[in-house]
Structure formats: C-alpha cells, structure tokens
Amino acid sequence: MGIFDSxxxxxxxxxxxxxxxxxxxxxxxARGVSIVGEAAAGLLTEDPSKFGKAxxxxxxxxxxxIYGLITAFLIIFKAGILNGTSAELTVGQGAYFxxxxxxxxxxxLSSAVKQGKVAASGISLIAKxxxxxxxxxxxxxxxxxxxxxxxLVSMLLVLFA
Numbered sequence: 001m002g003i004f005d006s007x008x009x010x011x012x013x014x015x016x017x018x019x020x021x022x023x024x025x026x027x028x029x030a031r032g033v034s035i036v037g038e039a040a041a042g043l044l045t046e047d048p049s050k051f052g053k054a055x056x057x058x059x060x061x062x063x064x065x066i067y068g069l070i071t072a073f074l075i076i077f078k079a080g081i082l083n084g085t086s087a088e089l090t091v092g093q094g095a096y097f098x099x100x101x102x103x104x105x106x107x108x109l110s111s112a113v114k115q116g117k118v119a120a121s122g123i124s125l126i127a128k129x130x131x132x133x134x135x136x137x138x139x140x141x142x143x144x145x146x147x148x149x150x151x152l153v154s155m156l157l158v159l160f161a
Contacts (some may be wrong), residue, residue: 003128010089017094018072018100021154025068025108032061032116039120043127051125053133057119060140064108064115067151072106074158093161100157105148115143 010145039056075097076082079089091095 004106010091011079011123012099013094014075014085014089015081017098018070018075018079020098021068021075021108022065022072022106023068024105025071025104025112026065028109028112029062029065029068031044032064032112032114032119033058035116036111036119036123039123043071043123043149046127050126050130053130053136056133056137057122057140058128060119060137061112061116062141063144064104064147067104067147067154071101071151071154071158074155075101078158078161095161097158100154100161102154103157104152104154106146108147111143111150115147116138117138118143 036054038056040058043050043054073082079094079097119136119140122133122140125132125136
C-alpha cells in the first residue's frame, strides 16, 4: 500500500466529508452571525430595549453551522467511528460520504452569509419600526429554506448509504 492509498483511503475520504460539512457551514454561520451582530450593536447603542428582537435575528444564521455539525456526526457514526465499530470503508464508500456532505457544506457556507445580510437589514427595519419584527424574521427565515433543503439532501444520502 503506497502513501497515496493510505492518504486517500475510504475512511479518510469520509472524514474529509464530515470535516467539510462542519467547517464550511460553521464558517458561513460565524460570518452570518457576525454580520448581524455588527448591525445589532449599532441598534442596541441607541435602544437597548430591542435586544430580544435583535437576538432572534442574530441567531438565525447560526443554524447552518448546526446543520453541518449534524451531518458530520451522521457521517462519523455511519463510518463506525463514534460507535467503536470502525469498519474499513472502500474508496468508493468514502467518496460517497464526501459527496453526501457537499450540499450542506457549500449551501451552508453561502446561505448563512446571505441570511446574515438579510437579517442585518431586518435590524435596520426594527430600528425604524419595532413592531415589524415579524416581517424581518420572516424575510431572514426564507433564506433558511435552502439550507434546510441542503441538509435534507445530505442527511438522506448519509442515512441511506
């Protein structure tokens, strides 16, 4: 077995998929949450009583990171690492897990940032019209729909591998 075979083993490819799901979706969430946090900080310096409304909007982009983490745990579990039955995966099986992780990895990365921008706009709406918080949350939640679709695809691929 050469170095290439040991690096690109089925187990390693599956773990790469798990890592990408968690890392890329997590980066997107961190960026999205920070975008909203910056906008919320400006709002809260003017009116601290709007903290609860701002917090809801700031939390929304964090869900993509959770979706990536759930997908990563499923891959790790299916690969036998968490339950201690670490089965040898073929390169094809490992590649399958890697590909299964890609929908939430890339959609999570992108949608969390986009959702952060929409939620930051919602912060501006709340600053001027506090009673319109429902519209701000709904607008940001619509972006979430695509992350939900992506995590469903990733999870179904992993679960039925």
